[in-house]
Amino acid sequence: MPYKANTNRYQKLIYRRCGNSGLLLPPITLGLWHNFGGKKSMTNESKKMLFRAFDRGVTHFDLANNYGPPYGSAEANFGKVMNSDLNKHRDELIISTKAGYDMWPGPYGEWGSKKYLTASLDQSLKRMNLEYVDIFYSHRFDPLTPLEETADALTQAIRSGKALYVGISSYSSKQTIKMNKLLKERGISCLIHQPSYSMINRWVEKDLLSTLKKLGIGCIAFSPLAQGMLSDKYLRAIPKVSRIADNSSLDRKMITKSYILKIKELTKIAKKRGQTLPQMALSWVLRHSIMTSALIGARTVKQLDECLDSQNNLMFSSDELKEIDKFAKEEKINLWAKSSKD
Numbered sequence: 082m083p084y085k086a087n088t089n090r091y092q093k094l095i096y097r098r099c100g101n102s103g104l105l106l107p108p109i110t111l112g113l114w115h116n117f118g119g120k121k122s123m124t125n126e127s128k129k130m131l132f133r134a135f136d137r138g139v140t141h142f143d144l145a146n147n148y149g150p151p152y153g154s155a156e157a158n159f160g161k162v163m164n165s166d167l168n169k170h171r172d173e174l175i176i177s178t179k180a181g182y183d184m185w186p187g188p189y190g191e192w193g194s195k196k197y198l199t200a201s202l203d204q205s206l207k208r209m210n211l212e213y214v215d216i217f218y219s220h221r222f223d224p225l226t227p228l229e230e231t232a233d234a235l236t237q238a239i240r241s242g243k244a245l246y247v248g249i250s251s252y253s254s255k256q257t258i259k260m261n262k263l264l265k266e267r268g269i270s271c272l273i274h275q276p277s278y279s280m281i282n283r284w285v286e287k288d289l290l291s292t293l294k295k296l297g298i299g300c301i302a303f304s305p306l307a308q309g310m311l312s313d314k315y316l317r318a319i320p321k322v323s324r325i326a327d328n329s330s331l332d333r334k335m336i337t338k339s340y341i342l343k344i345k346e347l348t349k350i351a352k353k354r355g356q357t358l359p360q361m362a363l364s365w366v367l368r369h370s371i372m373t374s375a376l377i378g379a380r381t382v383k384q385l386d387e388c389l390d391s392q393n394n395l396m397f398s399s400d401e402l403k404e405i406d407k408f409a410k411e412e413k414i415n416l417w418a419k420s421s422k423d
């Protein structure tokens with residue numbers, strides 16, 4: 082049966098302006114880092130997640146060249162779903178991709194050179210069968226490539242019509258200011274920054290958020306559920322079906338005593354608000370006026386629905402925030418810290 086979109090899809094979510102731009106994004110964005118790869122196609126559940134997300138007003142899907150495994154397969158699988166079902170909604174969708182991490186062998190397959198970024202964007206467009214992406218990101222700061230060159234590559238992506246907007250990910254506040262200036266000099270705006278941010282990974286609060294506000298750049302926080310750690314799933318054991326059990330980007334060493342204590346206390350606070358911990362974690366990330374979107378991953382439609390239901394309670398009293406602050410403290414989980422170190 083061909084997919085038919087829910088006609089009420091725009092009635093629930095309140096879209097947020099991305100920095101000073103004209104672009105509105107949904108408060109929850111679905112990312113395809115995990116659970117959308119596979120050599121032949123994505124699973125039926127993953128396909129259902131894309132449709133459910135769109136049915137509930139999620140207009141933004143986030144990808145990168147190397148999402149899979151294998152590398153490139155999340156884009157290729159997404160391209161198939163675009164072809165079969167979503168292309169008729171192309172003008173209702175914001176599709177992003179990135180280049181920066183390891184993608185293909187040799188000296189031109191990662192980091193921030195013009196050679197890599199340009200070739201990678203061409204490959205991404207082919208895999209997704211798209212004429213353009215809405216947002217193209219420099220996926221990480223490259224300390225060895227002149228930032229001017231990365232800015233040239235992003236500028237070219239826009240000038241060639243292959244991207245409508247550009248963004249950066251996991252750049253420090255200082256490098257964000259530099260990149261913003263370089264893009265401005267080239268007549269381009271930096272639309273958005275994509276940093277990691279959650280209740281147990283709060284590095285952006287030091288100076289990045291205020292910088293973004295000052296510069297009028299939007300912010301989309303990735304891993305707002307700390308890859309699933311901001312839920313009750315790891316309280317008793319490691320579930321067989323979980324990111325830790327998948328042995329991928331989450332390590333069982335991250336399940337520490339201090340972590341368990343925090344989760345128990347935060348869960349109690351969430352309950353008082355009539356939310357689950359994942360829901361409160363998302364509302365909490367979105368409490369900043371500068372925050373455009375919370376960029377989640379999901380394994381099932383059920384998880385996705387639970388996350389989207391976070392939008393039923395976005396308000397926090399100052400007492401609640403104070404109580405949360407007692408337990409929402411750093412755990413050593415920021416895998417991307419190196420990129421944002423000056």
Ligand SMILES: NC(=O)c1ccc[n+]([C@@H]2O[C@H](COP(=O)([O-])OP(=O)(O)OC[C@H]3O[C@@H](n4cnc5c(N)ncnc54)[C@H](OP(=O)(O)O)[C@@H]3O)[C@@H](O)[C@H]2O)c1
Binds near residue numbers: 144275305314383
């Ligand atoms: N720019 C970058 O460098 C970068 C890096 C990382 C991610 N990202 C982007 O951010 C997106 C999201 O990252 P992420 O997947 O780490 O985000 P996340 O939302 O923090 O974690 C997603 C995981 O949380 C668990 N989960 C989701 N909803 C749940 C619920 N309602 N109840 C219980 N558990 C729930 C699931 O884990 P289980 O699978 O264990 O059930 C799911 O796979 C990625 O897809 C990608 O687009 C960008």
